[in-house]
Amino acid sequence: MADEQDKQGFDLSSSPSHLLHRAQQAAVNLSSETLSAQGLTIRQFAVLAALAAEEGQSQASLVDRTGIDRSTLAEMVRRMETAGYIERVTSQEDARAKAVSLKPKGRDVYEAALPGVEAADKELLSAVRANRRTGFIISLSAIGAPEEEPDVEEEMTDEAEDIADKDKKAKPKKSKKAKAEKGSKKSDKKKKKKKKK
Numbered sequence: 691m692a693d694e695q696d697k698q699g700f701d702l703s704s705s706p707s708h709l710l711h712r713a714q715q716a717a718v719n720l721s722s723e724t725l726s727a728q729g730l731t732i733r734q735f736a737v738l739a740a741l742a743a744e745e746g747q748s749q750a751s752l753v754d755r756t757g758i759d760r761s762t763l764a765e766m767v768r769r770m771e772t773a774g775y776i777e778r779v780t781s782q783e784d785a786r787a788k789a790v791s792l793k794p795k796g797r798d799v800y801e802a803a804l805p806g807v808e809a810a811d812k813e814l815l816s817a818v819r820a821n822r823r824t825g826f827i828i829s830l831s832a833i834g835a836p837e838e839e840p841d842v843e844e845e846m847t848d849e850a851e852d853i854a855d856k857d858k859k860a861k862p863k864k865s866k867k868a869k870a871e872k873g874s875k876k877s878d879k880k881k882k883k884k885k886k887k
Contacts, residue, residue: 718732720814721807724806725803725806728803729773729799733756733762735807736756737770737776738803741791742797745791748790749764749790750787754837755838757834775799776791777793
């Protein structure tokens with residue numbers, strides 16, 4: 691039995707790490723054309739998106755928001771500042787830190803790339819059944835950014851509504867006797883409270 695398992699080897703088709711790597715490759719391939727047209731990498735777009743959502747972040751905050759390691763992000767920010775996409779100024783909250791903000795050129799490039807990245811995301815999600823997309827995003831977030839709660843809209847498709855309706859119908863209804871017993875327990879509790887007073 692053990693020999694059979696050894697001969698079969700590692701099953702890539704059910705390996706989460708391998709499948710996530712392949713999914714990441716697909717994501718990069720889908721958005722790379724749009725991003726390269728704007729002279730951006732997917733990581734640079736992530737920095738611009740994080741800054742578009744909240745100006746004046748520290749580099750430490752950008753590390754948390756994007757998942758890019760500290761040394762890589764520091765080099766990226768330096769290059770993006772040289773390219774005129776962003777600027778760093780002394781933080782008003784901490785004189786030792788730098789606050790990073792978008793410059794007009796950075797906002798323009800971000801806004802030009804955004805529709806293509808959104809289209810790539812939509813195409814990626816189309817590979818997942820409609821009633822599982824919200825759960826898929828939540829699962830990816832739990833793996834890749836457990837400290838962040840994803841901002842997802844519940845998509846109630848016809849198929850998902852059918853499933854929800856079936857679940858409601860499948861729940862056993864309480865009998866009249868069970869409801870009466872529950873009601874009598876509540877009234878007993880009220881009587882006990884009145885006696886204590």
